[in-house]
Structures are given as structure tokens and as C-alpha cells.
Amino acid sequence: MLNESTKTGKAVAPKPLAISEITLTDGEIQAAVDVLRSGALRQGRQCEAFEREFAAYVGASHAVSSANGTAALHLAYMAFLNPGDEVLVPAFTFIATGSMVTAAGGRPVMCDVDPHTFLIDLADAERRLTQRTRAISPVHLFGNPCNVDAVQEFAARHDLRIVWDAAQAHGAKYHGRDVGSLGDFVTYSFYPTKNIFVGEGGMTCTNNAEYADRMRLFRSHGQSERYVHTALGLNYRMTDVEAAIGRKQLLRLNAMLAIRRRNAAILNARLARIPGIEPQRITAGGQHAWHQYSILVDEQRFGMNRDRLAARLQEEGISTGVHYPRGLHQQPIFQQLYGYEPLPVTERLAEQILALPVHHGLEEEDAHRIAETIPAMAR
Template sequence: MIPVNEPLLDGNEKKYLDECIDTGWISSEGPFVREFEARFAARVGRRHGIAVCNGTAALEAAVAALRIGPGDEVIMPAFTIISCAGAVVRAGAVPVLVDSDPATWNMDVCRIEERITPRTRAIMVVHIYGLPVDMDPVLKLAEKHGLKVIEDAAEAHGLTYHDRHCGSFGDLSTFSFYPNKHVTTGEGGMIVTDDDMLAERCRSLRNLCFQNKKRFVHEELGFNFRMTNLQAALGLAQLERLDQFVEVKRRMGQRYTELFAGTKGVQLPMQSTEYADNIYWVYGLVLGDDVAFDADEAMQRLGERKIGTRPFFWPMHEQPVFRRMGLFAGESYPVAERLARRGFYVPSGLALTDAQMDEVAAALVEILP
């Protein structure tokens, strides 16, 4: 089986982990946490980095730090991971959805303003699968309407928009370090910001809102979202090689595009837009309407040929858990629905070889009519 993802861990990962074990610093108090925070924030051009235990926790802390709560609305893409809407719903607020652009698969920024109401507090943008959201229109809308911007850059390590790093645009921006990301800590996440007060609030929220003088006297409920020194050591070693990893991913994306050139019945990812070049976090495919089967059938057929795949996100308005809550009743987002049913991605991990990519391409040609 060719796995859908396999990380590269052949840099300083073992050396730094050995240092953690040798010194006994394995908890969140260890020095690698602070160093990873500082270096990661500097990499994306932010003043503050706040390491947390995963990307979902980063979103939850960001929403809480902005004091978004009951009666508030947050605009976000219909096509994204459930963590985005979940963070808003858990805060007692309401996610308001925007359909996708069929070419980039990101939220259609032309549809945002029509979703703004007097209850809107923030816009949550999510950079999807290797291309960024068109940020300039979003930032103009946020300024015009006095809204905060939460930027989910979980999939955007090393990605730039008009040569500016993704993760540098939000009032609060978040990252994930899950094993399929360009920088992994196994499980882990990061919040970055330039706002001193928001940074301090995020640090407090991730650490149960302990107080300096009276540690176990709490004025507010926080979370235990801390990152361990072990995770940070792994992340620091990965961060040292981010430029190399982005180069590898772009080469892989170009090779897949060449291998799939001329293949009928499938939409390939855009190589670039006027504002960004794709970093191919994953290599996604969308079946054409003339293909008689859907993504589930395609993935099954590829699985029979020992090719690992992963489905695209399922839209927020079609999530059973949200429907039972009474959210999104009667709403439809046709592009997101089509992406979910006809989209999937093929093996895209950093350890993938050219020979394996050739196998994937041959298998895809076999299953298509």
C-alpha cells in the first residue's frame, strides 16, 4: 500500500528528542517550547507565538481570546474541517457559511459581504489544500465593518500571498502540526499574533487561566492546551527544513500535474493564481460530471490497487451533528457539496518517491473511463 501521507523525520528530530530525555525536560515547561514559539512566529513575520496541543485547540483558544460568544456570528467557509465551526459553536456563537470558489476550492470572497449582519463579529478564513484565500478583499471588508479576522493557516506552512507569509494576516492566526503537515510535532498547534494583549490572553487560556500570584485562584475558565517540550523539539527540527519541504512539495505537485496531463474526467489543482503559487499541501482531484461514479467509488477502486487516498472535507451545513442542533436549515452551498462528493486526494506525503507517484498515476488512469 502506498500511504496517503508519510512524514520525513531524518533531520535533527532524534537529536533534539534525546536532549529532552537526557535533561528530563519533557513537559510544557521545557526550553524547546519557547524556542519553537519564537522561531515559528519569526518565520511567519509575527511578534508572538503561543504553542498549543493541536490545531483545533488553537482555533478554540483564538475564538475564546476574542470573547466571541452567544449572539455573535462568525463568517467562514462551508467547505472546511469541522474544527472551524466547532470552535464557534462551542463558544455559543453561530457559524455563517460562504460557498467555495470552484477553481481554487477556497471560500468565495465575493460572497462574504452579503453574509454580514449587525451580529457579525469575525471572519474566519481557511487556506485550503495549498492555495491561499484571496486576502486583500477580506481585509478590506473587515476594516470596513469593524470585524476581527481569524486566519486558519493549518495547511499553509510556507505558503505566501503576494509574497507575504500566510499566518501573518489575522488578528489571530492558527496552525496545525498534525503528521500530514509540512511541519509536524505529531499533534500540536500554534497561535500567532502581533497584538500583545491577545497574545497574553491566549497564553492564559491555554494554561487553565492560572494567575501569577494566586495560581489556583481562577477568575476565568481556561483550557489545558499546553504543548510539551517533546513536541516542540520535534517541531523545531522540522521548522529548520521548511524551505526544503516546500520545494519538495512543489516538485511533487508539478510531477503529478505532468503525469495527469491529458487525463480526461478529472479537475487538477490550480498551479498558481495572480497572488500565489500552490504549495500542494495535498494533491487533490475532482471528478468531472461526466464520470459515472463519485469520489467514494474512485477511492475504493484505488484502494484495491493499493493506493491510499483521503476524501475531501464534508460541508458544514451537511454535518449531522449541526443539523440536529438546528443549524443551517434549508441552506445549500452547491460548490462545497460538489467538492465533497467528487473530490479526494492521492498520496502526497513528503516521503513519497517518484516511483510511487508513477504507480499512483497509472492506477488513476486505469480507474477512469
């Protein structure tokens, strides 16, 4: 839609607002070029330094880098799962949270989520416990930290390991502590669009030295010394080019988070008051990392459905995203493997969820523009 005029009287389109911002700084590009010129392309000193610096940033004892966030999850599950072990996972998440359980020989048990925070519903999880339940994999979805105390209490009560999926939660905190410091396993992704974006890359943090050693072994063909393989592993190594970019980005993560938090506050202040629009509720005691800013669109109360709102926003130059249009239990592969049982909250979220731009590339006025455009569309 053309709604601004130039001095010549010609209408100009409003500035397009993308759903993510993935521009590298000159310093990040130079860091990658330096590695390329060095000829040391594989996992090496940059990866080691990135692991050290990332662990220090989140406050974990160990960080194990990997090829991507999917590999980070797979390594975590491989480190402790036995064949047939069950892992409680939220159904409202990215496929890898569940599929890597299957890849590691276990069985993901899909649980429903809270309708306001969009995070795993422990009451529903409790109903799905069996003799085979070995772990729980809560996801800090969109950067919203889970209720860590409640999950840890639940896990302790049922003697479960915890694999925290923090792929979207770099910099999220719970009662002042970075979520990366909190567990047996905390996994991250550095895919473009994430809060740290190196291309492909992952990290698994742990406070357990034995788990860290096991994950390093599985990351590199189960090789304990040159050409001696004591476990069945994979090649899940990160390269030094990605690590060099990641090290630089870690230095500006706090500044990027501050912009995301400012933008989210602007959106929340306006949108939480619109009938039929419900922004994701922040966990009590949590500091959200705002990888995504998502709202639920109630067609009856707002006057149009999620898809119509997305199309109208696009006409105004505002891009949106749908994460996720179906739950894990609605994925054909999981239905084929495990059957289907309805999960009503997840299914409603999949119909109503809409992500709005919140990223570090937005100006303050951009966030105000998004916040004002949506109420103007309400009936």
C-alpha cells in the same frame, strides 16, 4: 494488482504509495529523547524557543503554542469573541474551524466556497452578514492560500476580525509573504500528516501583543499569577517533547515543501488535461503548500465516480483520501444547532473530491506513476 516481474519470473506488487509520510528523522527522535531524559516534560524552554523560531519563520510578531490546532483556533476565538457573535466560516473545511466558534460562545455561519480554489466564497459570505457578524475565518484549504487582499478588503469594509485557519498551510505564501505573517490570528496544527508533524500540537500567530497575552492567559487556566485566576481558561499547553520535535522539523520544512511542490507540478501537468478531472486551482498570487493534492472527479466526463477511482487506485497500490465527505452544514451537530440550508458547491465538492499522495516522502518517479495511472483508467 501485480504488474512487475522479478528475474525469477514471479510477479511483484507495485510499491505502495501512502497518502502521507510521517517518519521522524534520527535528529528529531534524539531531540525528543533529550527532553525525556532531562525530566523537563511540560511546557518550558523548548516551547518558548519553538514559538520564537516559528514566529521568525512566518514573519509574525508573536506565536502562541498550544496542545493542537483545535486549541489554537479556540484560543483565537476566545481572545475576542463575545457571546452570540457570528463568525463567517467556509462550509468546506475540518469541523474545528466551525466548532471552536461555538465552543467560544459564538455562532459559526457557514458559507459556500469557490468551485475551483475550494476556498471561501466572499460573495456568498457577504449575503450572510448581519448586525452580529464579528469575524471571518478563511481556511487556506489543503495549503492553497486564500486571496488575502480580497479577504482583508472585505474584513476592513465590514469591520471584522480575521482568524486565518492555516492548519494545512505551513509555508504557504501570498504575493511572496508567508500567510502566518498576515493577520490578527493565524492558526496552525502539527497533527501527523500535516506539513510539520509532531504528534499533537498547535500554534496561533498574531501581530497583536494584547491578543498574544490573552491567548497565553486562556491557555493556562486564566492564571495571571500563581493560583490567581483572572479569566476562565483551559489547559491547552503544548509539551516540550513536541516542541523539540517541531523545532527540528522547522529546519527541514523548506526542503519538504520543495518536494511537495515538485510532486504537485508533475501531477498538475498531466491531470489538468484529463477530461473530467479538475485539480484544485491555485489562487492567483499564491504559493501553495500542498498539504493535500486534491482533484474533482466528474463521473459523467471521466467515466467513473470518485469512490470507484479511489478503489481502482488502491488496487494499483496508490492510497487516496476524501477531505471532506460532507460540509459543516451537513454535520448532524450543526444541523441540530443551526438547521440546514443547502450550499451547492460544497455539496458537490464533498461528492467529487479525492486527495492523491503528494507528500515529501514520494520520489519523482512515484509522482509520475500517479499522474500516468489516472489517465490510463479514463474511459
